Amino acid sequence: MTGSLLRALAGHAEAAPDRAALVTSGRQLGYRELYREAAAVAAGLNRRGIGRGALVGVHGEKSAEAVTALLGVLLAGAAYVPLDPSAPAARRRGLVGDAGPAAVLGPRSRMPRLTAELGPVRLLAVEDLVEQHGDEPYRPAEVGPEDLAYVLYTSGSTGRPKGVCIPHRALDAFFAGVGPLLEIGPESVCLNTSALHFDVSVVDLLLPLLHGATVHLGPALPLPALLLDLIERERVTHLAAVGSTLTLLAQQGDGLTGRRLGSLRRIMTGAEVLNPATVQSWLAAAEQVRVVNGYGPTEATCLVVAQPIAEREPGRTAHYPIGTPLPGVTVAFRAPDGTVSEHGPGELLIAGDQLMTGYLNRPEEQAAAFLEVAGVRHYRTGDLGRRGPDGVITFAGRADDEVKIRGYRINLNEVRGSVESHPAVAQAFVAAAPDGRDGLALACVVRLRAGAAVDQAALAAHVAGALPRYMVPREFVLVPEFPALSTGKPDTVRLRELVGAR
Template identity: 35%
Template sequence: MIYLLPHTILASADRDPTQEAFRCAGAALTYAELVQRADQLATVLYDFGVRRGDRVGIFLGRSLETAVAIFGILRCGAVYVPLNPKAPESQNHFLLQDCGIRILVTHPSQRRSLLKLLGARPQVQGIVGMSEVEDYPAVDWPTVFAAPPATFAVPRQVETDLAYLIYTSGSTGQPKGIMHSHASGLAFVRNAAARYAFGPQDRFGNHAPIYFDISQLAYFGAPLVGATAVLATDAHTVLPASLGRLFGEERLTVWYSVPLAITQLLNAGALAGQDLTSLRYLFYAGEPLAPRYARQLAELLPTTRIANWYGPAETNVCTVYDLPGPPQDDASIPIGEVWDNTERLIVDDQDQPVATGNSGELLIRATTNMLGYWNQVELSTRAWYTHVTQGGSTERFYRTGDLVREDPVGVLHFLGRRDHQVKIRGYRVELSALEAHLLTHPAVAEAAAVTVQRQADALSIVVAVILRAGDEATVQDLQEHLAAAFPWYALPESLYLRESFPRTGSDKIDRPALQSLLADQVPS
């Protein structure tokens, strides 16, 4: 019976111990090897004093050790907390202190970043994966893999126990820890496996780091069905040509990433000439994909099923839209319908259901939902809409903060964030609509609209655009493109061409950082 996340690798090892579980940089671990190494790590963690419910940090890049770390931590009943080694030290220090991480799992390749982090004297009491760390007890990976497996005390747990914490900065910049249980993590991959008939023959390509929820399809979904997860290396993520070769060389059948990774592959021509006949599914999530890129994908991958997956990290994935074919126009691609074991509401500002066709906030009730925010009771309370049924039971819906519209056939369309809808010059303006229309311009690769304080009590809309490589467009061209579709009050006061955008650790546009950069350029 699989009710805890580590049960997935145990079951797969029982079915076929020689099946490759994870591959990375040409090396691999079978399911039997993964179970053994996870149990050896669990033994070392137990000797360090780690017990059920303790939080253990993972300070690793993309590697086979990352898979061992996840399942080793879970095997001893602890909670894994992924950290981004490239994030500012202050941010990682906050995470360590906020959730009381005493043990870090890392690798010698992260030594420089780790020593800088430890220089702030956090409450860390031990290091696993690296030797000779001054002032800290440390055990390196060769010692871990020489440890006797399964000598730790396997704790009794239930599926609603906390399994992992993913920190996100959100719109405020203050990190918040999203708490997911074994049940919610399993519910997500079970939904996906049932809908798309994943099996042991599949090879899941993973581009995302583990501090981004998109990674969980590979780390949990592949083991659930006994498939192989192929982890792109950190080098792959900065070299589109090598990432493109990975598709053919590893015969990937499933790909799931943010749109940025897909657009980079397309713009670099990195998929051209590759043997992509094995690719059954291509999923994307995190941000909208411009219809023209979806058309390119559909033409390049005529036998591949392409789908837009939607859902904030708090819900995992909650709606799915399988593209029926290449988009015929530049209208934004729908986010689809909720999948199995999921209920949704669309409500107005007074939490009243809206009529079909009207805009409202999307609320989600599902087994994939988070438990709440770590150590933030008030924020967790505000995150839920609670409905008491006639019989007295309580139903909790997560408030996504996203505005959607249901069309006549029941398909949902994403309209933007509630906090992206602003009031300018007395009129309401949807910033996401400006971005979506700019993406219909053939020269535009990415676009972001934000507001800045121009003078006391006055907001201005400011837009930043990245042009496609080799394409040319002037600021005036883009302003005219917007003016043809929007009323005067919705047009930006300033538009800037940029070579890049600041980004979060999950490769989304870091809007607060961009807002700060543009505020310095806008005349007062």
């Protein structure tokens, strides 16, 4: 049945009106109040002729008003388009121009800035809608399976951002598939660390609200001490964060040593290849936690394959598999010669109800993103992997993570893993950079652990002890912190610039 989140919110408002739904630095809203405000936004949109089939932009600043806006857009039958508040004004203006939203919602305090930055688009203050329509009875709009729930823009690594259109059919399938894995319930306390324009927010914001849990909206910047203090103080049970954020938290000060993390039950992570040492640090610090390594592109509603990790293995260096498909998801593999198989190796192809409708206003790119296999539409991920005899899938990097140097084919993830196995290294990034002698050479950006010291020669010797010499980076650039995107992921464009890679 379509619209499970909308029905659940109405049910929680009726059955547990005073249970905390959303907690921010300045407000706490119970389910009744959250639903009332979201319904007021929906009523305000409908009265202005904005409803089913429309797109509505939402200024994605992490606040109660932003969450109210997202939910209100859904209740109105429309789809939300979150705008990254930290992005340059020109980029946000470009996204608004591309999406053509019927309106953009934001907090009253940001209206002057949004007016100046976004150009000729209808702006509505969330507080105004709540004040004007907060006492009106509201019946949520009926939505169909193919009606859009949200449009998320990709990072634009191709040079032109693409709007990924996720329908209610996909969102409902995701909720049904991932729910049993995370076991979130009304007594759960969940920490939102992801930006609202990042697809992980579906996991750490919408999914907890579906199940009647309490969501603490984390700060816009993942400040390690602040987040760890919050986890301890509020006895957080569920946390979702990209791998680099988990590493940052695990290495803050004395790491997780001495932290009271016994309340944690699930940590959902993914979006990057996991550092095994990071996973083991969390497993050692929180005796009841299970880490879930998730894999999935935005085009398939965040997560399609998952691997629960509970084994305490101090000193582990082997990378974790990404696991098995969620219920309703099919994964196949396409070899370089175009043949498709169940076990691979090859490019991961994804089928099932979690797939996007397509890219907004990008018919050519949309056509290239899909491949029909035996009459079934599959999404081409560009990621490489294989399925083992036990049915578990391992990730082998992206197709463009493989380079050829001096005739040797090299997987950059393998080199990065070797560098990160050095005890002084916290995080590494490897790229192929122009080289006057060989055309291309490997170069590596390294962030050291707090208090650690190591020189380039020692790092090169360490890698040479594990990999062939042609896989040893010629240059190591040491940095205090990795540049990051607003989503928390490493900024690969800036990292490549540090080593002169193209």
